Amino acid sequence: MNPEDYTKGDAFQAEKMSLFSTEWLPVCAEGQIAQPGDFLTVTVGGWSVVVVRGKDGAVRVLRNACRHQNMPVVGTPSGNCETFRCRFHGWVYDLQGHFLAAPPPMSPAKPGPEHDLQVLALAKVGGMVFFSLGTPAALPELAAPSVPYSGTVITEMACNWKIVVEELKDGTRCGPLLSVTSTRIHQVVPHTFLRTRLFTHSFGAAPDTFDTLKQTCEARQQAYQTGSS
Numbered sequence: 613m614n615p616e617d618y619t620k621g622d623a624f625q626a627e628k629m630s631l632f633s634t635e636w637l638p639v640c641a642e643g644q645i646a647q648p649g650d651f652l653t654v655t656v657g658g659w660s661v662v663v664v665r666g667k668d669g670a671v672r673v674l675r676n677a678c679r680h681q682n683m684p685v686v687g688t689p690s691g692n693c694e695t696f697r698c699r700f701h702g703w704v705y706d707l708q709g710h711f712l713a714a715p716p717p718m719s720p721a722k723p724g725p726e727h728d729l730q731v732l733a734l735a736k737v738g739g740m741v742f743f744s745l746g747t748p749a750a751l752p753e754l755a756a757p758s759v760p761y762s763g764t765v766i767t768e769m770a771c772n773w774k775i776v777v778e779e780l781k782d783g784t785r786c787g788p789l790l791s792v793t794s795t796r797i798h799q800v801v802p803h804t805f806l807r808t809r810l811f812t813h814s815f816g817a818a819p820d821t822f823d824t825l826k827q828t829c830e831a832r833q834q835a836y837q838t839g840s841s
């Protein structure tokens with residue numbers, strides 16, 4: 613790897629189109645959306661998605677892109693709701709992504725399936741929910757946890773996602789964005805090329821904090837930025 617791979621937006625754009633648009637990407641632990649109506653919005657590798665548990669109990673992953681003018685429909689990171697109402701001009705969708713209604717001046721003349729939110733391919737493996745924008749061949753191999761989900765800690769880091777993956781040395785890699793131990797799944801969420809969110813899902817173990825990891829990762833990023841690495 614060159615320092616530019618960690619510090620340039622061009623490298624991230626290339627990863628968005630090659631890696632993040634083709635692989636199965638983790639979006640959350642199933643336990644994070646346990647109740648009907650629970651949702652999370654996540655931007656993974658530049659792709660903004662909403663993962664939601666419907667009233668029928670099924671989990672779906674939707675592109676967080678309104679069919680009116682392609683703006684993000686959901687602006688809050690998580691919550692519980694009955695419908696999604698786009699904050700820009702008021703288009704309303706149900707939890708399956710179906711277009712329901714819009715204020716008269718903004719409403720399509722003939723609502724049809726083309727006005728529904730895009731539903732993405734989804735897989736549930738080992739207590740985690742994955743989505744894909746492409747048609748990846750193999751599902752991630754992840755053993756189901758033997759103890760119940762016990763919580764998620766989110767650590768925000770001002771660094772490139774690859775540094776976080778490289779510094780997660782205590783687990784087994786599963787796909788490009790997961791590191792797995794016996795009691796935890798670390799989920800790396802590449803938000804932008806200089807911002808990474810780490811979701812650490814605990815199973816059985818008490819949720820912990822990761823300040824030392826954050827400091828190590830951000831110090832490495834600084835070293836790349838200043839040319840001292």
Ligand code: FES
Binds near residue numbers: 678679685698703
């Ligand atoms: S962009 Fe969503 S209603 Fe206009």
